[in-house]
Amino acid sequence: MDLGLTGRWALVCAASKGLGAGCAEALAGEGVNVVITARGEEALQAQAAKLRAANPGVQVIAVAGDITTEAGRAAALAAAPQIDILVNNAGGPPPGDFRDWERDQWIAALDANMLTPIALIKATVDAMAARGFGRIVNITSGAVKAPIDVLGLSNGARSGLTGFVAGLSRQSRIAGRNVTINNLLPGAFDTERLQKTLVAGAQKSGQALDEVRVKRMAGIPAQRFGSAEEFGAICALMCSAHAGYLTGQNILLDGGAYPGTF
């Protein structure tokens, strides 16, 4: 299927690695010009070079910076002539016990996983509506549907974003102008972040890393972790010209791990 996106411009945040990189790859593969961001310059430039090599007809702009800061967002927004597609993403907050978290930790989590996506939506959504096309995908987490005890900062901040998006996406001056806002909820995906979690789990339990990995996969009905490529493919589909009637939704990609009917 032609997704009808050739020549569009996307800002894909936090996209030198992992799920963000998967989204940028899928969009560039559909002929979308992309601005990608990350803090680390080296990995970001390497990813930009990979995208350019795979998609010679597409413009790829790499903007190094922290997307959770005002300066980082301003630089990312200024890099594209217009933004038709916005993929919101940033690193997730650390695990822990809420008894140890002070206001600063909460503010950092809210900044990264709630207020940053809202600021970027605010900066782009009205221009999208004026042009009559816009697609916004927020990478959140399966933890929004099924909270993970030790990820309280993530559960809280991402649920705040989810509630906000549920209301905003249904404004007629947004939905009625072919601008959609949806959340894409990853379960367990085989990225650096997941690898770090598995290593920490192995160290804590004294089990071998392979054992921890196999056990974790066995708990997923699909019997495997997801890949950044398949995450990116669904993101691109949600951004497609055909997805204009899909808005305000939380799309869970977890290999069947969430046990509920709805």
Ligand SMILES: NC(=O)c1ccc[n+]([C@@H]2O[C@H](COP(=O)([O-])OP(=O)(O)OC[C@H]3O[C@@H](n4cnc5c(N)ncnc54)[C@H](OP(=O)(O)O)[C@@H]3O)[C@@H](O)[C@H]2O)c1
């Ligand atoms: N993988 C999973 O199984 C899973 C499951 C549920 C939720 N999630 C969530 O999905 C998101 C992406 O996860 P991932 O697995 O793709 O992580 P990852 O493999 O660690 O990749 C994170 C990417 O984001 C960039 N990044 C992180 N913080 C940034 C910031 N402040 N500004 C700009 N770029 C930033 C990183 O580059 P730099 O470090 O160089 O900035 C890197 O490119 C995270 O919020 C994570 O919590 C992931």
